Amino acid sequence: MNEFTDQKFLEFIVKSIVDHPDDVRIERKVDEMGVLLLLNVNPQDMGQIVGREGNTAKAIRSLLRIVGIKNNARVNLKIEEPEGSTRREGGESRGAVEKVIDDIKDM
Numbered sequence: 001m002n003e004f005t006d007q008k009f010l011e012f013i014v015k016s017i018v019d020h021p022d023d024v025r026i027e028r029k030v031d032e033m034g035v036l037l038l039l040n041v042n043p044q045d046m047g048q049i050v051g052r053e054g055n056t057a058k059a060i061r062s063l064l065r066i067v068g069i070k071n072n073a074r075v076n077l078k079i080e081e082p083e084g085s086t087r088r089e090g091g092e093s094r095g096a097v098e099k100v101i102d103d104i105k106d107m
Contacts, residue, residue: 004028006067006075010037013060018045034074037064043082050079054100 007028015021020042027038041049050057061077068075 005071006035006064006073007037009067010039010060010064010077013063014039014041014049017048017056018042019048020045034076035068037075037077038080039077040080040082046079046082050100054103057100058103 007026011024011026014024014026018024018041023040023042023045025040027040029036029038039049048056049060051059057077057079064075064077
């Protein structure tokens, strides 16, 4: 892709959403399956990135697929769970994260 358009696009979107834009880190890996973008954010920003029932994460992934299509590549996003995450076991937020994971597996 031209100058990693996908990575720059993701960085712009994520930094526009989060409260701690300086903590956003994106790693780009390319293999025979396509492009994998690994996203790391401040633990306090995870809720903003995932969104209610994972809707924000789904929207970001959809936009990245469009960027990939325009550049003849398959682009996938993996959101890394940061150390110190406050995800509750068995709570509502846990269900939303599991739903996003299930959606990813179904792709």
